[in-house]
Amino acid sequence: MEYDFKKIEQKWQKVWEDEKRFEVPNHKEGKENMYVLIEFPYPSGVGLHMGHCRSYTAIDAFARKKRLQGYNVMFPFGTDAYGLEAERTAIKEHKPPQEIVARNIKTFQQQVRSIGLGIDWSRTINTCDADYYKWTQWQFIQFFKHGLAEKREMSVNYCPNCGVLANEEVEDGVCCQCHSETTQKLKSQWVLKMTEYGDRLDEDLKDTNFMEHIKTSQKNWIGKSEGVEVDFEIVGGGKLSIFTTCIETIYGITFMVVAPESNIVDELKPRIKNWEEVEAYRKATAKKTEFDRSEMNKDKSGVELEGIFAINPVNNKKIPVYIGDFVIASYGTGAVMAVPTHDQRDFEFAKKYNIDMIQVIDGADVSEKAFEKYDYLGKGCKLINSEEFSGLTVEQAKVAIVEKLEKLGVGRRKLNFKMRDWIFSRQRYWGEPIPMVYCKHCGWVPEKDENLPVELPKVESYEPTKDGESPLSLITDWVNTVCPNCGEPAKRETDTMPGWAGSSWYFLRYCDPKNDKEFANYDALKAWLPVELYNGGNEHTTRHLLYARFWNKFLYDCGLSPVSEPFKCRISQGLILGSDGKKMSKSSGNGVDPLVIVNQYGADAVRLWMSFIGDYFESVSWSEDGVKACKKFINKIVNFQEILTEGEEISAELKVAIHSAIKKVSNDIDNFKFNTAISALMILANEITRVGKLNNAEYKVLLTLLNPFAPHITEEIWTNLNYSPSIKDASWPKFDEKALIKQELEVPIQVNGKLRAKIMVNINSTKEEIEAQALSAVKGYLNNGEYKKIIYIPNKIFNIVV
């Protein structure tokens, strides 16, 4: 008999909706809270894709299992509505992005319902709703009040046609829309000082239970390095500071390099003898994008600042100074000490410009290439040509040299991060307005709390202006305001926040989504945090995860969040690739709409297949074959009703099979091994088929175990059979370890590690009995029964070494 999945699934989705099945209070008598979180999607026009479908159904299964285990599980859903796609569609369709986004959200929510997710819809949020972004703005103001938000001159990507571009809109130095070449332009931008949290963001990873590769990505992205900052006097006045992680090579310095755009170059202008040459080089650099600059990495270039010399504080040696575009202004101090003997980049530069080299670490020849830190650290190498430090090991010298520099007052230990401060301004319409006002008298002043949110005004055109300003700058009525501080006329900030803003704290809002007094009540947060499980795409394991951790840490420091780390465990699902093994995309035409498949086979079948298709953490190519198999499997479960017998006890025949299944399915769901959980259920079903009958007690266990994956059909059968209470009140079955113990066991016998025989042994047999049995079983492989050694792992393996 074929089951009518359309009717059944719609029926139960409606029941869950009507009875608000998955809504949870912040506290429930006698139940422990558990917060299970999936990354909320950006509601793009194409709707839910396979990747969403895979992770949502898998994590929904996890949440449903925890619910059956008796937890008060919060499993919320929302949408991250600000993004370029909506803005582009708005421009194309001449409709407000609000309208486009509202349309897409409706589709998304409908689709999420139709795959049967158990969502608490009372907690739904959306980042572009005024009652949400009000609090995004309020939190920005807290950053500002704590000195963590400031306006800073930054270089931005600029396209002559399209204005200021986000990094993701620039590909290979070309604007992704009009394909004209982009340049760098200095602009005053809001930044959040995330680097101040760099050390804690790095250190506190040890308190989390993220997947190892995710921790590593975070660490690499943060890029903490411990080193020393050293001041160099400039002959004739002035100072140049550098950052180095290799202070042991300080006696090997033969030149210095400064980033071309560095201010110090301007300060030294009167004393630079070849200014024209220097200026030409600076102009050439300014034209290049960061991409071009990194492209040049094969050919190091630079220009000497003629007439400028720095003084090495350890030996008072005069050192020439260069500018070179391989030095990045925004990292460290924007200047480096160059030691060609121990840094390959400096080596190449020195060769090109004929600069001296002094070897200061012994242990390798430096005439062909540099002897770098990767090669000398930890090998006991000793210093040479380094005055009183000669003869010390590198490790000893690191300490001793810093002490000397500290005494001289010219050096200090310093942490540096690859991670930059977070540029928080976008010259775009579709984002949260930055709630700041500029007053001639008071400077930057935050909007008053009672005036929040600062709402996006209606505009005619959503395109950025030609001069790179936000379209908001053209709405004079909106821009002109009064200073919240002194009441004089003042102007609003016209930049908006980046797409990452709203997603940095949405998991907090879920805990208390309707609060209009605060972003979330502290007690509500305390009830739910930290998140037990946070699942999201691999593409967000660096930036989003870091932003969210940073944002929460700041709130924690303000006493507004109860935890320093918001996520206990972070996992990322593998991609679903097209059947051709390539990423699903419009351009390669290999995309598959999950909702089409759901219509054809039913949500339960698709959910099962998504879980069964392969290891959850690995990428898999899409294939439709398995959906049919899963549908067949569901049919089999449905048809078990025909062989149902009376009985409220698990029968002896199925006892082992049932308890093994309970054990395997329970452990596998907890460990996200959804594919083997399904296979365990299939094994149980095969066993039931073999036995040819099952009773009510056994059917209940089977249905409960399957319920997280196929919630509609299992509930349908449960209700049909008048099993009460409802399946939602069923409790997750417990397995009995004793039930798994068999009286007789098959033990494989190996000779020299090769399988030669199998014997059946009684569970109570002594080692001697088993040994006799084993030896006779493999007689033919033994020389007159002689052997050297026996290794017996009880109930597992018996190995005879001859």
Add this chain to the structure above:
RNA sequence: GCCGAUGUGGCGAAAUGGCAGACGCAAGGGACUUAAAAUCCCUCGGAGGGUAACUUCCGUGCCGGUUCGAGUCCGGCCAUCGGCACCA
């Protein structure tokens, strides 16, 4: 270049250092059927030997190592995919 992941049948894949290929797909054979679908049963990594129940050898990207025993651990490669890009 650096970082991360992956590599097992025709295919998707399983395997706390202990029987490699569970479970499923596809394929082939059989039962039921007038027939088909559905369902159920059997075979299914490769090579060889036997009429046969069976049996021998090889086999987890490649080369070494540790171990009684390695898909799994260690060292060195190769290939594919993803991320980052001169970070001093």
